[in-house]
Amino acid sequence: xxxxxxxxxxxxxxxxxxxxxxxxxxxxxxxxxxxxxxxxxxxxxxxxxxxxxxxxxxxxxxxxxxxxxxxxxxxxxxxxxxxxxxxxxxxxxxxxxxxxxxxxxxxxxxxxxxxxxxxxxxxxxxxxxxxxxxxxxxxxxxxxxxxxxxxxxxxxxxxxxxxxxxxxxxxxxxxxxxxxxxxxxxxxxxxxxxxxxxxxxxxxxxxxxxxxxxxxxxxxxxxxxxxxxxxxxxxxxxxxxxxxxxxxx
Numbered sequence: 001x002x003x004x005x006x007x008x009x010x011x012x013x014x015x016x017x018x019x020x021x022x023x024x025x026x027x028x029x030x031x032x033x034x035x036x037x038x039x040x041x042x043x044x045x046x047x048x049x050x051x052x053x054x055x056x057x058x059x060x061x062x063x064x065x066x067x068x069x070x071x072x073x074x075x076x077x078x079x080x081x082x083x084x085x086x087x088x089x090x091x092x093x094x095x096x097x098x099x100x101x102x103x104x105x106x107x108x109x110x111x112x113x114x115x116x117x118x119x120x121x122x123x124x125x126x127x128x129x130x131x132x133x134x135x136x137x138x139x140x141x142x143x144x145x146x147x148x149x150x151x152x153x154x155x156x157x158x159x160x161x162x163x164x165x166x167x168x169x170x171x172x173x174x175x176x177x178x179x180x181x182x183x184x185x186x187x188x189x190x191x192x193x194x195x196x197x198x199x200x201x202x203x204x205x206x207x208x209x210x211x212x213x214x215x216x217x218x219x220x221x222x223x224x225x226x227x228x229x230x231x232x233x234x235x236x237x238x239x240x241x242x243x244x245x246x247x248x249x
Contacts, residue, residue: 117165129173131177
């Protein structure tokens with residue numbers, strides 16, 4: 001899987017899963033465009049990629065704002081001459097009783113997590129369709145799209161929407177040779193992995209908690225040109241937790 005000279009745009013790449021994805025694409029030779037609202041975090045990710053010999057730029061982007069997303073794609077295209085891959089990773093969480101959740105909070109979370117995926121995909125596809133090989137889009141959803149805890153209505157709705165939007169876009173963009181897939185991570189530890197307890201790992205069928213690199217490697221698979229037969233898929237990466245039968249004792 002060769003990503004040399006491929007242009008990859010990753011939203012929310014200043015921290016966490018997005019940062020892990022960006023670092024791996026940089027290691028694989030891609031031109032990495034870091035889009036994040038946090039300038040300090042985003043520029044730090046760029047510096048890390050360049051330290052390992054890669055190419056990257058940072059573009060401050062508020063994914064809730066359509067004009068920011070349009071500008072993101074324009075500048076990336078002007079800089080590198082093509083857009084090959086988009087990873088819609090940026091998002092936020094909100095866990096609040098449905099009795100107390102305001103419509104403003106609902107709208108903000110949906111705009112951040114779901115509407116941004118549509119806008120980003122639409123704008124990136126305008127450039128990808130110009131490529132002979134088309135392009136690839138990966139949307140980061142969540143296992144909360146298919147299973148829930150209390151007080152997660154807005155977050156669950158946004159992630160479920162991403163899964164549905166993914167297969168709809170896969171159908172609509174297929175004529176332009178653009179694959180669209182999503183990944184639903186389970187527990188991916190983005191903090192101090194060493195501080196996790198044995199029970200944290202043992203409750204997974206994989207016997208360990210996930211890491212950002214687990215999601216990053218999946219992104220490589222889904223965006224490699226050799227794998228363009230894979231589209232419209234929701235790839236669940238959760239250490240087996242959504243397949244684990246649990247009875248309360």
